[in-house]
Each structure stands twice: as C-alpha cells, then as structure tokens.
C-alpha cells in the first residue's frame with residue numbers, strides 16, 4: 546500500500562462521518578434520488594369546498610361564471626357543487642341550476658359532492674358524471690360533521706357506490722382530518738390508512754387525503770403517507786391541504802416526493818371548513834400552479850387565466866384574494882410593472 550493510500554485508509558473513519566454529519570453525502574444522494582412526478586393533475590375544489598364556507602349566498606350566475614373561467618384556464622377537473630341538504634349547507638342550494646348553467650368544455654370533468662343516495666339521484670338528474678364521497682379519520686369529527694360513526698358513514702356510501710356503478714358514474718373518495726382533528730387533536734396514521742383502504746375497496750377510483758384544518762407538518766405528513774401507502778397504491782391517492790399554518794405547499798411537495806401526482810386546490814385560497822372553525826383557506830390554486838411550473842412540473846393550466854378567476858370571485862365576495870401569487874400579479878399590474 547502506498548503512503549497516500551495508507552493515509553486515506555486511516556482518515557476514512559473521520560471523513561465519512563463528517564460528510565454525513567454535514568449532510569453533504571446524504572443531500573447528494575437524496576438530490577439524485579428525488580423524483581417528482583413530471584405532471585400533476587390539479588383538482589379545483591374552490592366552487593364547492595371553497596364557497597360552501599361562505600356565509601353570504603353567492604348568486605348562481607357568479608358561481609357559473611367562476612366555473613367557466615376556471616375551465617378556460619385549462620383545469621381539467623372542477624368540483625363544482627354539492628348535492629347536500631340546503632338545511633346543512635344553504636350555499637349549495639342552487640346545485641342543479643349551477644350544473645345546468647355552466648358551459649361544459651370537452652375534456653373537463655365537473656364533479657359534485659354527494660352525502661347520500663338522495664344527493665346522487667339529484668346529481669344524476671342534471672347529468673353529473675363524477676361524484677365525491679367522504680369519510681373522516683376522526684371519530685368525533687365524523688359524529689359532529691355527519692352525525693354518525695366512521696363505520697356507519699362508510700356503510701351509507703355502499704348504496705351510493707352501487708347506483709353510481711350501475712350508471713357509469715365515477716366516484717372519488719375524501720378522507721378528512723388525516724393529520725389532525727379540531728376535537729381529537731393528533732390523528733394516528735393507522736386510522737387514516739383504514740378509511741382510505743375502505744374507500745378504495747368500495748370502488749373509489751381515487752382517494753384524496755385531506756388535511757381539513759391545515760395542521761399538517763412535514764413530519765406528520767410523512768408518517769401518515771408511509772402508513773397509507775402500505776395499504777393503498779400511490780396511483781390512487783391525491784393530496785388536499787389547507788393553509789392554516791402556511792404549510793400547504795410544503796406538505797404538497799412532501800406528498801409529491803412520495804409519488805402523489807394529483808393535488809386538490811382552491812382558487813383564490815377560498816374556503817375553510819364550516820365544522821372546523823379554525824380552518825382558514827385551502828391551498829390557493831394559483832400558488833400551487835406557480836410553484837409547480839417553477840419545478841418544471843406540467844399542469845396544463847394557464848396561470849394568468851387562473852389569477853383572473855381568483856380575483857373575480859374574491860371581488861364578488863368583497864375582499865382581496867388570499868392567493869399570494871394572485872395578489873402579486875395584481876399589484877404588478879396596478880403599478881404598471
């Protein structure tokens with residue numbers, strides 16, 4: 546052995562741990578290993594998840610115009626309304642008028658939330674091609690939100706699944722409170738994976754994991770995703786983040802690192818949750834698309850059109866957009882920059 550080789554051999558015990566301690570090697574390894582999906586399907590939930598949280602009734606023509614603007618931006622999937630009892634959510638009382646009023650663009654899916662068979666029938670009357678059902682990962686949230694246990698809520702959806710299948714209607718599932726609940730606090734990852742698997746087994750083509758109150762952190766998201774992916778293949782998962790603590794983008798990227806390529810977002814950051822009072826907005830679609838394009842991830846969405854839609858609806862609601870990207874666009878325009 547040459548003297549140089551001997552020195553290297555002696556040093557290795559110090560050099561290798563040093564490199565790892567300073568994350569040099571681990572970062573290089575991770576940098577090469579990290580693969581984001583090259584394309585993300587953005588599911589726009591503003592007209593439903595966003596507007597259902599508004600206490601003042603939004604006129605039907607405004608909702609219709611919003612959905613039309615969103616479809617013009619290139620979004621291919623828009624959750625447009627909910628077929629729930631107007632006693633529960635008065636904002637969605639015009640569900641049929643909205644579905645009839647929108648200009649349907651080819652290639653765009655206009656879906657709707659349905660809580661039961663009655664809602665599904667009502668949705669079918671206006672030709673809805675895709676519906677969404679939901680289950681909570683928190684027992685208390687389920688009781689307070691829909692007045693029954695998680696198990697009972699899943700049982701109720703079996704009929705919805707059966708009739709949807711018979712009529713060739715696609716069904717998407719939501720799991721709410723995947724990392725935290727306003728009543729129970731932290732949620733165990735095992736509770737989430739069970740509900741997600743149950744929804745898949747029932748026939749949902751995709752299950753969206755919802756941080757309904759926006760309390761997810763990278764660490765809790767990782768733990769939850771690891772557990773869910775033991776039971777549900779990544780191709781059947783989507784992520785749905787709220788931005789209460791400003792973590793929605795980080796949590797979304799975390800899910801993308803796991804291979805998830807479907808992301809829910811709400812234009813203008815509309816929304817919250819009527820049953821979770823401290824939930825602020827959803828992840829703003831403009832912010833999501835801006836970030837994805839900056840990562841060279843394709844969305845098929847035109848950001849300028851999207852910003853216009855976010856500004857439009859927030860102006861109708863009498864306030865500024867909650868999207869940081871939307872706001873920056875607007876101030877650049879008004880300053881002529």
Ligand SMILES: [Zn+2]
Nearest residue numbers: 594755757827
């Ligand atoms: Zn939501």
